[in-house]
Amino acid sequence: MSDRIREKLNILADAAKYDVSCSSSGGTRKNTNKGLGDSHSSGICHTYTEDGRCVSLLKILLTNHCIYDCLFCVSRKSNDIKRAAFTVDEVVELTMNFYRRNYIEGLFLSSGIFKNADFTMERLLLVVKKLRLEQNYNGYIHLKTIPGASDELIKEAGLYADRMSINLEMPTEAGLKLLAPEKSHKDVIKPLEFVQQQITQFTADKKLIKHVPKFVPAGQSTQMVIGATPESDKDIMYTANAFYKNFALKRVYYSGYVPISNDTRMPILGTQPPLLRENRLYQTDWLMRFYGFKVQEILNDANPNLDVDIDPKLSWAIRNMQHFPVDINTADYKMILRIPGIGVMSAQKIVQARKFGKLRIDQLKKIGVAYNRAKHFITCLDSPYQLKDYQGTQIKAFILAESQSKYLKTDSNQMILF
Amino acid sequence: MTYIFDGSLQGLLTAVFEWFERKPGKAVLKSTEIFQPEAFVESFTVATDAEKADRVWAGLQKKLKKDSLRKFYCSYLSEIPEAYHHLFQFCIYIFQNQAGSESNYGNEHVIAISKYAKSVEREKHRMEAFIRFQKTGDGIFYAGIDPDFNVLPLISNHFKNRYADQQWVIYDLKRKYGLHYNLNTVEEITISFSHGINKQNPAPVLMDESEALYATLWKDYFKSANIVARKNTKLHLQHVPKRYWKYLTEKAPV
Numbered sequence: 001m002s003d004r005i006r007e008k009l010n011i012l013a014d015a016a017k018y019d020v021s022c023s024s025s026g027g028t029r030k031n032t033n034k035g036l037g038d039s040h041s042s043g044i045c046h047t048y049t050e051d052g053r054c055v056s057l058l059k060i061l062l063t064n065h066c067i068y069d070c071l072f073c074v075s076r077k078s079n080d081i082k083r084a085a086f087t088v089d090e091v092v093e094l095t096m097n098f099y100r101r102n103y104i105e106g107l108f109l110s111s112g113i114f115k116n117a118d119f120t121m122e123r124l125l126l127v128v129k130k131l132r133l134e135q136n137y138n139g140y141i142h143l144k145t146i147p148g149a150s151d152e153l154i155k156e157a158g159l160y161a162d163r164m165s166i167n168l169e170m171p172t173e174a175g176l177k178l179l180a181p182e183k184s185h186k187d188v189i190k191p192l193e194f195v196q197q198q199i200t201q202f203t204a205d206k207k208l209i210k211h212v213p214k215f216v217p218a219g220q221s222t223q224m225v226i227g228a229t230p231e232s233d234k235d236i237m238y239t240a241n242a243f244y245k246n247f248a249l250k251r252v253y254y255s256g257y258v259p260i261s262n263d264t265r266m267p268i269l270g271t272q273p274p275l276l277r278e279n280r281l282y283q284t285d286w287l288m289r290f291y292g293f294k295v296q297e298i299l300n301d302a303n304p305n306l307d308v309d310i311d312p313k314l315s316w317a318i319r320n321m322q323h324f325p326v327d328i329n330t331a332d333y334k335m336i337l338r339i340p341g342i343g344v345m346s347a348q349k350i351v352q353a354r355k356f357g358k359l360r361i362d363q364l365k366k367i368g369v370a371y372n373r374a375k376h377f378i379t380c381l382d383s384p385y386q387l388k389d390y391q392g393t394q395i396k397a398f399i400l401a402e403s404q405s406k407y408l409k410t411d412s413n414q415m416i417l418f
Numbered sequence: 419m420t421y422i423f424d425g426s427l428q429g430l431l432t433a434v435f436e437w438f439e440r441k442p443g444k445a446v447l448k449s450t451e452i453f454q455p456e457a458f459v460e461s462f463t464v465a466t467d468a469e470k471a472d473r474v475w476a477g478l479q480k481k482l483k484k485d486s487l488r489k490f491y492c493s494y495l496s497e498i499p500e501a502y503h504h505l506f507q508f509c510i511y512i513f514q515n516q517a518g519s520e521s522n523y524g525n526e527h528v529i530a531i532s533k534y535a536k537s538v539e540r541e542k543h544r545m546e547a548f549i550r551f552q553k554t555g556d557g558i559f560y561a562g563i564d565p566d567f568n569v570l571p572l573i574s575n576h577f578k579n580r581y582a583d584q585q586w587v588i589y590d591l592k593r594k595y596g597l598h599y600n601l602n603t604v605e606e607i608t609i610s611f612s613h614g615i616n617k618q619n620p621a622p623v624l625m626d627e628s629e630a631l632y633a634t635l636w637k638d639y640f641k642s643a644n645i646v647a648r649k650n651t652k653l654h655l656q657h658v659p660k661r662y663w664k665y666l667t668e669k670a671p672v
Contacts, residue, residue: 002631006638013642034582044547045657047668049644052653059643097632098639100559100584101551103667136583258647273647349532353523363524 009094011084015064015075016110019167019223020255024056024105024140026218027162035136037099037106039162039218043140044105057108057142058098062086062123066112070180072169072228074260075112085114088126095131099139106140106162107131117148125153128160140218145195147187154191155198163218163250164195168243171236175229178265188222192247195220199248219250226281227274228257228266233306234299237284241295244288254281280306287313290344291337310396314340317377318392328380329358341374373399420461421506425449427494430502431471433464434509447506452499474509481512486520489535492542495568496534504530542569546576548658550667551586552619552633553626558585562617563665564592574604591617618664633667640668 027039045054063085064075074081095107109127113120124143131137143161145154158164166188170176173185195216202215222243224236240252256278259269284306287293291313298312299305307315317324317340326335328350336347346368353359353367358381365371375383376395390398419442423429433447442462455461478487490508493501508527512519523529544565551559559581570590574597577586581599589596589609598607611617622630663669 002634006635009635010638010642013639017643017645031579031582036581036583038580040546040576044543046547047640047666048654048657049640050651050654051645051648052650052657053643053645053648054657055640055643058639094635097628098636100581101553101632101636101667102549102561102581103636256648258645275648275650349523352521356519356522356524359524363529366526366529367523 005090005094008084008086008090009060011082012061012064012086013059015112016059016061016108018074018255018258019059019108019110020053020253021142021165021221021223021251022054022056022059022108023163023221023251024142026250027106027140028217029138029140029162029214031138033136033138035138036096037137037139039138039140040105046102046104056105057140058095058104058106059108060086060091060094060110062091062109062111062120062127063114064112065114067115068113068180068182070169070183071261071263071266072179072225072257076261079261088123088130091127092130092135095139096135096137099137104139106142108142110144111146113146117146118150118153121146121149121153121157125157125160128157132160142218145191147183147191149191151194154194158195158198158216159213161216163221164216165221165223166191167223168239169223169225170229171224171226171231171239172229175231178229192220192222192243192249196247220247221249221251221253223253223255225257226254226278232304233277233281233284234301234304236281237288237295237299240285241288252285254278254285276308277306280308280312284312287316292334293338309400311340313338314373314396314399318396321392321395324377325379326377328364328378329354339374339377341370341372341377343368372402419443419445420453420456420459421445421447421464422450422453422461423447423464423502424466425451425502426466427491428468428471429464429466430494430505431474431509432467433506434474434513435467435470436462436464437506437510438513445506447503449499449502477513478509481517482520489531492538492572493531493534495571496538497568498534501530501534504534538567538569538572541565541567542572544662545569545573548662548665549577549588550665553629554620555624555626557626558587560587560589560620561665562589562591564590568593570595570597578604589617619670633670637668637670 023043025041025043028041029039031038043056045056047055049055061075065083065085066075066077069077091109098104099106109124111120111124124146128141128143131141141161142163142165143157145164145166147166168185168188169183170179176183176185199216199219202212206212224239226236236254243249243252256273256275257267258273259267259271262269284298287298288295293316298316306312317338323335326339328336333347333351336342336350337344349367350359353363360381361371361383364380376390376398421433421437423433430447437445478490482490490505493505504527508531511525511527520528523532545563549561549563551561554560570588577588578599585599585601587596587598587607594608596607596609597604658666
């Protein structure tokens with residue numbers, strides 16, 4: 001018995017790990033019925049794998065049998081791998097027992113498509129209903145929306161899940177068609193739109209009626225695979241931006257492609273996953289969501305790809321030196337946020353602290369500003385007088401000279417001779 | 419001038435009261451534990467007084483917003499000697515200035531407290547993440563911890579709300595006290611461990627029969643979730659510093 005369940009868990013966790021979403025935040029579920037579990041609004045990462053990714057949810061597939069043959073997916077029909085399927089009870093038992101030991105924050109349940117979309121969605125629904133209704137489980141549940149499932153099933157699932165997601169897979173329709181001819185972005189957009197409409201509807205009802213059940217309280221997310229097809233960073237981020245705007249997504253995830261197939265249309269096996277590029281895309285994503293940048297400012301026809309050697313915020317700043325230096329003691333909060341070396345927390349502290357007196361360098365350092373970076377872009381009470389106006393490229397050289405990029409070793413364009 | 423207090427929160431608050439009563443000018447606050455008499459500095463020993471402490475606390479409640487009060491309490495729980503002094507100076511600063519001064523991050527005590535609070539909150543969050551319960555033979559879920567700071571008072575509610583339908587014990591092995599949830603309330607307990615028992619990982623015979631299976635499944639899961647091609651040991655260690663490995667079931671040697 002225990003050997004079989006171990007084998008299943010190994011197969012189905014292994015197949016689920018390429019889905020990078022692991023957030024458990026945004027949930028609002030409370031433990032009101034003296035049952036098990038609640039949502040922690042900021043989410044909790046219970047451990048981290050050796051690749052440094054967080055583990056907060058038990059992320060598994062219900063089965064890795066699949067009728068589709070998408071080239072970028074390990075579970076594709078034509079791939080010669082071991083197949084397995086959990087029963088509903090097995091998933092419930094695993095979730096409950098892991099949760100009780102504080103191993104996890106909740107369940108992330110996805111599945112290969114067996115028979116058809118509705119059949120698969122029904123099985124997923126059985127698991128979440130059993131957890132919520134029979135086991136009094138209030139922990140986090142992230143459920144995959146199966147493209148093509150009926151509206152009724154999706155709507156019912158939304159009543160039990162905290163977050164639902166559905167993956168775009170490739171940043172552009174052309175890329176998707178190349179690797180998964182049976183799929184299209186339309187199949188993703190339709191259910192995303194449907195769930196979004198339901199969320200809006202439930203929120204509107206809540207204003208009028210006191211007891212409205214929760215409907216996907218932590219919102220929706222999606223994922224794109226990066227580096228399997230030749231899109232530019234601009235293509236990727238413009239798609240992400242459109243999805244944030246149109247479907248009020250909570251997150252878009254960028255998953256660097258880990259080669260799993262020797263098909264000639266994709267990077268060959270053994271190619272290093274594009275970790276640095278992934279990192280730069282997430283930085284851009286953060287700039288869009290928390291720093292008030294428009295995607296067009298960071299990526300445009302003149303700059304279709306992000307710089308490799310410096311982060312996108314710094315890169316924007318040295319392309320737009322006309323805005324700098326910024327006076328820390330008088331500038332807008334919005335402008336302070338745009339200074340390289342100053343994050344959201346520091347910016348907020350600066351705006352509060354300067355009401356009590358003009359700020360000096362040592363105070364800025366204590367507040368948490370990365371002063372060595374920020375000093376090229378700011379003036380404060382005791383900034384040294386500077387005779388010379390440096391060019392953006394010179395500043396870039398200064399910063400690169402004193403910073404040690406963790407990626408530089410692996411991604412150097414410089415050839416090493418000896 | 420050195421003020422000496424007994425290390426308790428009440429003692430610290432009393433010290434603030436005494437300072438305002440005497441106004442001795444510049445003063446340094448030290449706990450009896452670390453106090454060393456100096457030749458040319460006067461000292462004053464604070465006698466902890468609940469009434470005086472309450473008055474100061476009520477004053478702080480009036481002056482400070484909720485999140486600043488929390489920062490104050492968290493900094494106290496850090497048990498760092500310098501933190502006590504900063505808290506002392508912080509109180510004086512708050513009472514001598516207009517409401518809202520708690521957000522003057524240019525002030526060294528305000529920023530210091532915000533830093534201590536950040537460390538303590540981080541440790542609290544790590545405990546919420548890294549505590550691993552083991553189900554014992556009598557059905558109680560047990561975890562032994564030794565956090566850097568005294569965070570048990572901060573995590574009590576989180577675990578009470580979350581694990582409302584199971585009895586649990588979280589024991590601070592360093593500070594020798596723990597919390598026990600008995601399905602209704604959380605109570606402070608002390609355990610006299612029998613000699614030679616492993617307090618972190620009690621012997622398997624004391625455990626529920628399903629414990630070993632789920633621990634194994636969890637270890638398996640942890641291994642399967644890793645993507646070897648993305649290996650990044652530095653990042654891994656940054657998120658899970660080695661000192662926490664002893665808590666973690668998935669990090670235990672097989």
